[in-house]
Amino acid sequence: MNNRLIKWFKYASPQSFYPLAGRMIPWFWALAAVFGVIGLWISFFVAPTDAVQGEGYRIIFLHVPASWMSMFIYLVMAGWAGLGLALNTRLSGMMAQALAPTGALMAFISLWTGAFWGKPMWGTWWVWDARLTSELILFFLYIGFIALQAAIDDARRADKAGAILALVGVVNVPIIYFSVKWWNTLHQGASVSLMKSPSMAQTMLWGMLVMALCFWMYSIAVALMRVRAIILERETQTEWVRELPEVKS
Amino acid sequence: MSAFLTVIRRDLLLAMRRKNEMLTALFFFVIVVSLFPLGIGPEPQLLKKVAPGVLWVAALLASMLSLNRMFATDYADGTLEQLTLSASPLGLLVAGKIAAHWLTSGLPLVLLAPVLGLQFDLGGEALAVLVAALLLGTPLLSLIGAIGAALTLGVRGGGVLLSLLVLPLYIPALIFGAGAVEAHVAGLAFAGHLSLLAALLVLAIFFAPWATTAALRIALE
Numbered sequence: 001m002n003n004r005l006i007k008w009f010k011y012a013s014p015q016s017f018y019p020l021a022g023r024m025i026p027w028f029w030a031l032a033a034v035f036g037v038i039g040l041w042i043s044f045f046v047a048p049t050d051a052v053q054g055e056g057y058r059i060i061f062l063h064v065p066a067s068w069m070s071m072f073i074y075l076v077m078a079g080w081a082g083l084g085l086a087l088n089t090r091l092s093g094m095m096a097q098a099l100a101p102t103g104a105l106m107a108f109i110s111l112w113t114g115a116f117w118g119k120p121m122w123g124t125w126w127v128w129d130a131r132l133t134s135e136l137i138l139f140f141l142y143i144g145f146i147a148l149q150a151a152i153d154d155a156r157r158a159d160k161a162g163a164i165l166a167l168v169g170v171v172n173v174p175i176i177y178f179s180v181k182w183w184n185t186l187h188q189g190a191s192v193s194l195m196k197s198p199s200m201a202q203t204m205l206w207g208m209l210v211m212a213l214c215f216w217m218y219s220i221a222v223a224l225m226r227v228r229a230i231i232l233e234r235e236t237q238t239e240w241v242r243e244l245p246e247v248k249s
Numbered sequence: 250m251s252a253f254l255t256v257i258r259r260d261l262l263l264a265m266r267r268k269n270e271m272l273t274a275l276f277f278f279v280i281v282v283s284l285f286p287l288g289i290g291p292e293p294q295l296l297k298k299v300a301p302g303v304l305w306v307a308a309l310l311a312s313m314l315s316l317n318r319m320f321a322t323d324y325a326d327g328t329l330e331q332l333t334l335s336a337s338p339l340g341l342l343v344a345g346k347i348a349a350h351w352l353t354s355g356l357p358l359v360l361l362a363p364v365l366g367l368q369f370d371l372g373g374e375a376l377a378v379l380v381a382a383l384l385l386g387t388p389l390l391s392l393i394g395a396i397g398a399a400l401t402l403g404v405r406g407g408g409v410l411l412s413l414l415v416l417p418l419y420i421p422a423l424i425f426g427a428g429a430v431e432a433h434v435a436g437l438a439f440a441g442h443l444s445l446l447a448a449l450l451v452l453a454i455f456f457a458p459w460a461t462t463a464a465l466r467i468a469l470e
Contacts, residue, residue: 179421
């Protein structure tokens with residue numbers, strides 16, 4: 001039992017995680033590339049042209065995975081943050097910090113592609129729909145997290161403060177989502193609803209799922225690369241970093 | 250409990266000795282609200298429609314102004330460290346500070362709002378709903394804001410950063426608070442909004458002092 005516990009925590013130290021991350025990164029990049037090629041092939045050549053929306057609908061193959069990832073990454077980030085606060089591990093905070101920019105990027109892509117999709121379909125770049133609005137607020141939450149971490153010089157304090165913010169945010173996300181949803185239905189503002197879209201063809205769903213896998217693998221690869229950079233930055237003073245071949249040269 | 254009341258008394262006394270800070274935020278509220286009719290035109294119908302939103306957004310901004318002073322002076326002169334060392338639980342003391350913040354920044358807004366609502370041609374009952382919504386909502390703003398204030402304590406560019414952190418979290422309060430008044434003006438039922446606002450307030454009373462305490466401990470480490 002004791003032995004297993006030690007093994008479990010082995011990779012919680014930046015020193016042993018750094019080479020592990022280095023070994024994992026190529027695999028995740030490869031998976032991202034494979035899924036990306038398959039997903040793009042399905043979405044451009046296999047998926048049929050939509051009867052109502054024409055070719056323009058194909059942007060959902062980017063839009064939907066990006067939205068999923070933006071929400072999922074926030075959850076993962078909050079998970080790492082909670083772990084960091086509970087167990088006081090250094091790596092957890094670094095992971096949360098490494099995930100935030102990717103999450104913000106996903107939220108941004110989701111908003112931007114949504115606008116590109118909305119212009120031909122709804123005739124407007126933006127509607128105050130519940131989903132759009134809560135995605136925008138999620139983007140703000142990411143920016144707040146990044147800004148708070150950037151403003152605090154002491155890395156450990158930045159991690160902990162960011163962790164509290166992420167946890168407060170994750171409690172708030174469902175509240176914000178439902179409040180925006182009810183606000184929207186009360187106002188009866190948006191005449192178009194994403195919920196009423198016609199049921200999707202099977203191939204479209206597959207394309208979307210494969211693209212989501214691609215985004216997922218990409219996010220992991222990028223987060224690992226970023227966490228490696230953060231580890232190097234924070235552990236510059238340590239012996240093992242100075243011994244690294246890539247640092248020595 | 251006595252520690253809680255002592256902290257409130259102390260913070261109120263300090264606020265009374267520096268009245269200008271409180272009054273500045275209050276006049277900010279009045280000025281922001283008065284700017285809107287100048288910006289969007291004097292038609293009574295339009296003003297009546299935007300009044301709840303305008304009053305609420307102005308209240309959010311005005312209560313933001315005093316947030317970064319909630320812990321900053323105590324942090325600078327070491328009082329905060331003494332508070333963490335005291336025998337009473339820090340969460341209780343923090344709750345006292347939040348309550349004092351509401352009494353000095355939230356409550357004056359609530360009292361002033363109906364007067365400004367008159368400028369927007371809101372009727373008597375709508376004003377009552379506005380006051381009820383603000384009474385439930387402004388403590389919520391102080392509670393959520395306290396977390397942000399504790400997180401940005403002693404941080405570079407704290408003031409602007411604070412608004413970036415806290416304003417997205419204020420959105421539910423804004424929606425339900427302004428929504429209650431709007432629903433009343435539109436002749437719909439507004440009790441649901443107030444109930445939700447009260448539910449949020451109860452949640453925040455439970456969780457916010459706790460999160461604020463954790464953030465303060467991190468800042469003082």
